Amino acid sequence: MEINKDIIMKYRILxxxxxxxxxxxxxxxxxxxxxxxxxxxxxxDGKKVKxxxxxxxxxxxxxxxxxxxxxxxxxxTLTYPFSQDEHVLLYAIKGFGEGKDIGLFVExxxxxxxxxxxxxxxxxxxxxxxxxxxYTAYKAILRDGADxxxxxxxxxxxxxxxxxLNSPEGKSTAKRIVAQETIKTESEALRFLIDHNASPMTPxxxxxxxxxxxxxxxxxxxxxxxxxxxxxxxxxxxxxxxVLASSMKVGxxxxxxxxxxxxxxxKHLVDYRGRYVILNFWKNNCEKSAEMLAELNNxxxxxxxxxxxxxxxxVSLDSDVAAWKSIVNGAGTNREGWLHACDxxxxxxxxAKLYKVVATPKTILIEPEGLAVSLDMETDEMVMRIEQxxxxxxxxxxxxx
Numbered sequence: 001m002e003i004n005k006d007i008i009m010k011y012r013i014l015x016x017x018x019x020x021x022x023x024x025x026x027x028x029x030x031x032x033x034x035x036x037x038x039x040x041x042x043x044x045d046g047k048k049v050k051x052x053x054x055x056x057x058x059x060x061x062x063x064x065x066x067x068x069x070x071x072x073x074x075x076x077t078l079t080y081p082f083s084q085d086e087h088v089l090l091y092a093i094k095g096f097g098e099g100k101d102i103g104l105f106v107e108x109x110x111x112x113x114x115x116x117x118x119x120x121x122x123x124x125x126x127x128x129x130x131x132x133x134x135y136t137a138y139k140a141i142l143r144d145g146a147d148x149x150x151x152x153x154x155x156x157x158x159x160x161x162x163x164x165l166n167s168p169e170g171k172s173t174a175k176r177i178v179a180q181e182t183i184k185t186e187s188e189a190l191r192f193l194i195d196h197n198a199s200p201m202t203p204x205x206x207x208x209x210x211x212x213x214x215x216x217x218x219x220x221x222x223x224x225x226x227x228x229x230x231x232x233x234x235x236x237x238x239x240x241x242x243v244l245a246s247s248m249k250v251g252x253x254x255x256x257x258x259x260x261x262x263x264x265x266x267k268h269l270v271d272y273r274g275r276y277v278i279l280n281f282w283k284n285n286c287e288k289s290a291e292m293l294a295e296l297n298n299x300x301x302x303x304x305x306x307x308x309x310x311x312x313x314x315v316s317l318d319s320d321v322a323a324w325k326s327i328v329n330g331a332g333t334n335r336e337g338w339l340h341a342c343d344x345x346x347x348x349x350x351x352a353k354l355y356k357v358v359a360t361p362k363t364i365l366i367e368p369e370g371l372a373v374s375l376d377m378e379t380d381e382m383v384m385r386i387e388q389x390x391x392x393x394x395x396x397x398x399x400x401x
Contacts, residue, residue: 030081030082030083030084030107030108030109031079031080031081031082031108032079032080032082032106032107032108032109032110032111032129033077033078033079033109033110033111034054034077034078034079034080034093034104034110034111034113035075035076035077035110035111035112035113036052036071036075036076036077036078036093036102036112036113036114036115037074037075037112037113037114037115038071038074038075038076038115038118039074039114039115039116039117040116040117040118040119041071041074041118042117042118042119043096043097043118043119044097044119048071048118049071049095049096049118050070050071050095051068051069051070051071051095052068052069052071052076052078052093052094052095052096053065053067053068053093053094053095054066054067054068054078054080054091054092054093054106055091055092055093055094055101056089056090056091056092056106057092059234059258059350060343060344060345060350061345061348061350066080066091067079067080071095078093080106082106082107082108087200087233087234087235088105088106088107088131088200089105089106089200089234089235090103090104090105090201090204091103091104091105091106092104093113093121096118096119096121100121100122101121101122102115102121102122102124102126103122103126103135104126104132104135105126105129105131105132105135105200105201107129107130107131107132108129109128109129110128110129111126111127111128111129111132112126112127112128113125113126130199131199131200131201134196134199134201135201137192138189138192138193138196138201138205141185141188141189141192142185142189142209144185145181145182145184145185145186145188145189146181146185148181148185149177149178149181149182152177152181153174153177153178156170156173156174156177186210186213189205189209189210190210190222193205193206193210194225197225197226197227197230198227198229198230200230200233200235202226202227202230203226203230203233203235203236203238203239204235204238204239206222206223206226206239207235207238207239207242210222211239211242211243211246216246216247219243219246219247220243220247222243223239223240223243226239237256240255240256241255241256241257241354242255242354245354245355245356248355248356248372248375249372249375250372250373250374250375250396251371251372251396252371252372253369253370253371253372254269254279254355254364254366254370254371254372255269255354255355256268256269256270257269257315257350257351257354257355258343258350258351259313259315259339259341260341260342260343260344261339261340261341262325262328262334262339262340262341262342267339267341269313269366270370272311272313273368273369273370274368275308275309275310275311275368276309276310276311276365276366276367276368276373276386276389277310277311277312277313277365277366278296278299278303278310278311278312278313278363278364278365278366278382278386279313279315279355279363279364279365279366280292280296280312280313280314280315280361280362280363280364281314281315281317281351281352281355281357281360281361281362281363282314282315282316282317282360282361283316283317283318283347283360283361284316284318284320284323284324284327286360286361288360288361289360289361292361292363292379293314293331293333295379295380296312296314296333296338296379297332297333298379298383299312299379299382299383299386300312300333300335300337300338302383302386302387302390303337303386304337306390307336307337309368310337310386311337311338311339312337312338312339313339313340313341314328314333314338314339314340314341315341315342315349315351315352316328316340316341316342317342317346317347317349317352317357317360318342318344318346319344319345319346320344321342321344324340324342328340362376363376363377363378363379363382364376364377365377365382365385365386367396373385373396374396
């Protein structure tokens with residue numbers, strides 16, 4: 001049977017249009033393709049890496065696998081569909097043994113990963129996309145600084161005998177060399193981050209490597225150096241929270257925290273700006289926490305008629321979420337204007353770390369603009385102070401440091 005040529009032509013045109021549409025849709029969404037090469041694919045036990053896994057870490061520190069691929073002749077390809085509203089984040093390629101991985105940023109485009117030795121995956125390079133190119137250059141600065149210090153120490157060892165090296169003068173000289181190279185390297189690294197202040201890697205590295213070494217005032221300056229285009233990025237938010245936590249005192253802004261609520265919803269502390277927040281940390285099987293919850297019931301009766309101005313947020317530091325839900329529901333504290341949150345991380349909760357909770361209970365009063373009125377107030381005093389505020393006496397304005 002003879003097939004109509006017009007039909008064939010129309011079919012080809014429709015197929016071409018469909019192909020273009022699908023290609024455009026995929027391009028709009030974006031895909032991260034990771035092409036990896038392992039030059040020496042031998043682990044310490046002599047075995048080879050047979051499969052690699054692409055993972056990310058969520059805000060609670062839990063590892064999530066998002067892709068995997070087989071390694072054939074030292075080659076592998078990982079793909080990850082990158083949605084338009086997704087942030088560029090640091091992921092890890094695992095499969096090299098416990099505690100060993102390759103860090104790289106997942107973003108639209110093709111990333112080339114080169115691993116010289118499967119036994120040292122942390123020395124791999126990832127290039128081909130903007131953030132990974134910058135990250136590789138940044139790590140090179142840190143690595144070159146460490147290498148330079150080692151070279152100078154080695155040169156020192158060639159010039160002097162072992163007795164001199166172990167003498168007070170020798171040890172002092174070696175310490176001076178290391179200190180000088182460390183300062184030079186960290187200064188160069190900071191300059192690099194400032195020059196790349198719109199890159200997602202910048203707030204991450206500022207928080208992980210630089211913030212612990214900076215003064216409170218200087219930390220604030222480093223935060224301000226990050227581009228405003230990153231202010232909605234989780235790495236900037238994390239850096240900002242860490243800076244706020246490092247300078248937390250009465251009169252200062254408090255860090256934001258994620259609230260995993262009793263009803264399964266997720267909110268943030270900043271969602272309740274415009275109201276006074278009684279933020280309370282507690283834990284099951286803590287006698288003082290039980291007493292505090294009973295006292296908060298009395299406080300609740302005081303603020304109940306003023307729920308447009310006040311809210312209680314109780315954050316549990318328990319790891320058993322089911323038991324926490326049972327306790328809250330049984331205690332009768334699950335009431336309108338009294339929120340309960342628990343992330344199941346126990347004392348490792350990010351909220352507890354930000355607020356430096358070392359013992360429970362701990363109650364913090366926060367004013368409508370997010371500034372701390374008190375960082376640890378007994379419940380009976382809290383009742384008195386809130387009644388004072390309700391009367392129009394904003395006493396805390398005179399207490400700001």
